[in-house]
Amino acid sequence: MTRPVLEMRGITKTFPGVKALSDVHLTVRPGEIHAICGENGAGKSTLMKVLSGVHEHGSYEGEIRFEGESVAFKDIRASEKHGIVIIHQELALVPYLSIAENIFLGNEQAPRGLIDWNDTLRRASALLKRVGLRDKPSTPVADIGVGKQQLVEIAKALSKEVKLLILDEPTAALNDEDSAKLLELILELRAQGIASIIISHKLNEIRRIADSVTILRDGQTIETLTVRETPDSEPQLSEDRIIRGMVGRDLDHRFPDRTVYEGEDAGALALSVKGWTVRHPVDHQRTVVDDVSLTVRRGEIVGIAGLMGAGRTELAMSVFGRSYGQYVAGTVAVDGREVSTKTVPAAVDAGIAYVTEDRKQYGLNLIDNINRNISLASLPGMRRRGIAGLVDEHHERSVAERYRASMNIKAPTVFEQVGRLSGGNQQKVVLSKWIHADPEVLILDEPTRGIDVGAKYEIYTVIDRLAAQGKAVLFISSELPELLGMCDRIYTMAAGRLTGEVTRAEATQEVLMRHMTAHRS
Amino acid sequence: MTTTTTPPKDASEAPSAQRSTGALLIDMMRANMRQYGMLVALAFIVILFQIWTDGTLLLPSNVSNLIQQNGYILILAIGMMIVIIAGHIDLSVGSLVAFVGAMSAVMMVKHDMPWVLALVLSLLIGAVAGAWQGFFIAYVGIPSFIVTLAGMLLFRGLTQIVLEGQSLSPFPDGFQNIAKGFIPEMGPYTQYHNPTLVIGAATVAFLLFREWRHRKQQLAYDLDVTPTGLWVAKCVAMTAAVVAFTLTLASFHGVPVVLLIMCGLLITLGYVMRNAVIGRHVYALGGNKAAAKLSGVKDKRVTFLIFVNMGVLAALAGCVYAARLNAGTPQAGLNFELEAIAASFIGGASMSGGVGTVMGAVIGGLVLGVLNNGMSLVNIGTDYQQVIKGLVLLAAVGFDVWNKRKVGR
Numbered sequence: 001m002t003r004p005v006l007e008m009r010g011i012t013k014t015f016p017g018v019k020a021l022s023d024v025h026l027t028v029r030p031g032e033i034h035a036i037c038g039e040n041g042a043g044k045s046t047l048m049k050v051l052s053g054v055h056e057h058g059s060y061e062g063e064i065r066f067e068g069e070s071v072a073f074k075d076i077r078a079s080e081k082h083g084i085v086i087i088h089q090e091l092a093l094v095p096y097l098s099i100a101e102n103i104f105l106g107n108e109q110a111p112r113g114l115i116d117w118n119d120t121l122r123r124a125s126a127l128l129k130r131v132g133l134r135d136k137p138s139t140p141v142a143d144i145g146v147g148k149q150q151l152v153e154i155a156k157a158l159s160k161e162v163k164l165l166i167l168d169e170p171t172a173a174l175n176d177e178d179s180a181k182l183l184e185l186i187l188e189l190r191a192q193g194i195a196s197i198i199i200s201h202k203l204n205e206i207r208r209i210a211d212s213v214t215i216l217r218d219g220q221t222i223e224t225l226t227v228r229e230t231p232d233s234e235p236q237l238s239e240d241r242i243i244r245g246m247v248g249r250d251l252d253h254r255f256p257d258r259t260v261y262e263g264e265d266a267g268a269l270a271l272s273v274k275g276w277t278v279r280h281p282v283d284h285q286r287t288v289v290d291d292v293s294l295t296v297r298r299g300e301i302v303g304i305a306g307l308m309g310a311g312r313t314e315l316a317m318s319v320f321g322r323s324y325g326q327y328v329a330g331t332v333a334v335d336g337r338e339v340s341t342k343t344v345p346a347a348v349d350a351g352i353a354y355v356t357e358d359r360k361q362y363g364l365n366l367i368d369n370i371n372r373n374i375s376l377a378s379l380p381g382m383r384r385r386g387i388a389g390l391v392d393e394h395h396e397r398s399v400a401e402r403y404r405a406s407m408n409i410k411a412p413t414v415f416e417q418v419g420r421l422s423g424g425n426q427q428k429v430v431l432s433k434w435i436h437a438d439p440e441v442l443i444l445d446e447p448t449r450g451i452d453v454g455a456k457y458e459i460y461t462v463i464d465r466l467a468a469q470g471k472a473v474l475f476i477s478s479e480l481p482e483l484l485g486m487c488d489r490i491y492t493m494a495a496g497r498l499t500g501e502v503t504r505a506e507a508t509q510e511v512l513m514r515h516m517t518a519h520r521s
Numbered sequence: 522m523t524t525t526t527t528p529p530k531d532a533s534e535a536p537s538a539q540r541s542t543g544a545l546l547i548d549m550m551r552a553n554m555r556q557y558g559m560l561v562a563l564a565f566i567v568i569l570f571q572i573w574t575d576g577t578l579l580l581p582s583n584v585s586n587l588i589q590q591n592g593y594i595l596i597l598a599i600g601m602m603i604v605i606i607a608g609h610i611d612l613s614v615g616s617l618v619a620f621v622g623a624m625s626a627v628m629m630v631k632h633d634m635p636w637v638l639a640l641v642l643s644l645l646i647g648a649v650a651g652a653w654q655g656f657f658i659a660y661v662g663i664p665s666f667i668v669t670l671a672g673m674l675l676f677r678g679l680t681q682i683v684l685e686g687q688s689l690s691p692f693p694d695g696f697q698n699i700a701k702g703f704i705p706e707m708g709p710y711t712q713y714h715n716p717t718l719v720i721g722a723a724t725v726a727f728l729l730f731r732e733w734r735h736r737k738q739q740l741a742y743d744l745d746v747t748p749t750g751l752w753v754a755k756c757v758a759m760t761a762a763v764v765a766f767t768l769t770l771a772s773f774h775g776v777p778v779v780l781l782i783m784c785g786l787l788i789t790l791g792y793v794m795r796n797a798v799i800g801r802h803v804y805a806l807g808g809n810k811a812a813a814k815l816s817g818v819k820d821k822r823v824t825f826l827i828f829v830n831m832g833v834l835a836a837l838a839g840c841v842y843a844a845r846l847n848a849g850t851p852q853a854g855l856n857f858e859l860e861a862i863a864a865s866f867i868g869g870a871s872m873s874g875g876v877g878t879v880m881g882a883v884i885g886g887l888v889l890g891v892l893n894n895g896m897s898l899v900n901i902g903t904d905y906q907q908v909i910k911g912l913v914l915l916a917a918v919g920f921d922v923w924n925k926r927k928v929g930r
Binding site (some may be wrong): 154320322323343344345348354356361362364365366367372375376377379380384389390391393394395397398401413425433 | 738742743745819
């Protein structure tokens, strides 16, 4: 076997309170396409940040050998000097600059401090030809689609004489046609001797182009598998085999026992969404949520599983007052009556609440106190002496005090600034806000993201209590064990479509993962 | 006015202080650090100039003068504070003051319109101007900085057009009274101004009643209340302040009309910002617009109304200023927007929005007003006055930034 182009040995990276990577190994042979697989939070991106110098040498333990030499990168420029270039999921292009300017951004063709535009354009044209892009190098990047922008990123990488190209979810934002083109290009680059590391959730794509795959789970290397012996041979590895590696962990979370709702209307349809279709807010060509229909009954907790970019949050936010994207089609019914959810107030009036996955950006007023954050969604109901438009602050405060006790929000008073609370307590404040708005349907988007195990259990208890009161709960999560532990039914989504519906009895991580990675190709 | 809101700063006044009293005070102070800090600074400035001017500053005649001199800036500052809390800015208010003053002059001087009608129409013009700007900011989505910068040019230009570059005067006496008048004397001669004494007594009664009711409601809802000793101390301090202020005014001509207008605004808008749904929505929008929208706040309507409110207040300030000058002039209201913005920031507003109180804007405005008045009394030139006011603004906000950083760690 030839000498590997890249060897990462014993990489351990710790963030305050979290061990993101623990003794990770990765070996990439020259000229191969090496895939990295793992669930969200398995440590893939962190590993790539260590490799590309985003996490500087010294902030992690372990050794990186590139082309046989031990290397220590202090920033991205240092790794790029060696020919390691990373293309992030979020493209790093400046929209109002031209393709050529973007390609040479930070690497300007300026021999004496002045930019040589002829040389810049000539070289840019040559690079564009290599990636198969026929647009003029003077076109502003904002005027070309996401697929082409991805190609510009690769051209930019090629301009730096790349030896190892790292692509983080390169096709997540692309349609099928653009994805296919991009994968072709990666294969061509391999033929030119450029090795690639590709991070992807799409197992069919990995099977199509990768030579080997390394599986990470909980910050550890699980195994490295060979996908194909020679570049042209058929893959010998099944998707199921990869999935088993990705999810094969013991259930280490604990869940409360589910309480059954025994009201008269138990089992009645509380939420029913039909034919919901939404386009991307900027790129109207792209359908982000495609003809989704689902139901949730009273007293039921229904999960939505899906990998990043599957369209779960987009679905939830567009149902909740069309807060995301461009609405195309679909209806929402609450308790069997069709309701308008055109605006957030309409959705709230219809009895729907949405607890966001990003509480700091979309859920809380961090500079205000617990008291006022909890009351924000139900202020009109806290009338002072029955006068509409006035708030009874004593009533408001007693409500806040009640939730501080019942939700176990750890704060000295309800006048504590929300920005000072821990993630788990912030989440309890957001939940309190929406529970007090007294909705029939609660959409919880990643309600346990970024909070510690103890607080997670408390959140699960709250969710169970809501269902036991006859509320309908739609539970979006990337953590399969918590969906399996909490839900009566689980829908799976991939690429904006529902790809499966699994009952609690049938659900296993393998089954869910198979549905979640089911892409057309 | 300067001392009516003095909080019970002195913990030793509360003899029955419980274990938590100190902590409670610190919490209260910390939550409103800028405002309490500014109140202390205001008291300090007042004492400083009181000594420096050999007691002229707090002479009854000068206190009256101080109120009438600063009335229009305080009115603007109240509106500006709300705009800034919502995360916006309004640069057009100075020009709008001039424009409305000019329009009122045209109506009353050229067309002999009754002053009450002219006043109502002037406020309406302000509302329309505010709606015009609010429309572009809220519904079209142009940043408020740009829209009101345009408004600044636009209204200044319109002022010159309607006045044809000339000043118009004089106004009817009734109109002039808005800025220069006092409430009329009634009853027997008592050496004091009788209605002012009555108003003062009523204010004390009202404040004490409000405190008592607030406390009763808190107890009814089973919430923590301020310890009794501290509460009594607060009531005593408040009463003393109002009595002192009342006697000062009553020994001159009594309560200026402007003061009545200002107190009306302070009470109403303070109440709206604290206790009305729309007021809360303003804070929520300024604090986190995305989260507020996702909580059902009608962001566009709220933004629109904020600017309508600012327009009406600018019009009111315009009338008061014109009445004080007894003329509509093309150069009226120059740099008023900057004074109002400075008052808001001194009084506790934040560049990023979401914090501040109407009371804070008044305190900030008074700091500037007392500085202006005091420095003029001791014959500091306007050149040095500007330098000092600039430094005060910088120091006030700098102190706040420093304090927040310290608390945050």
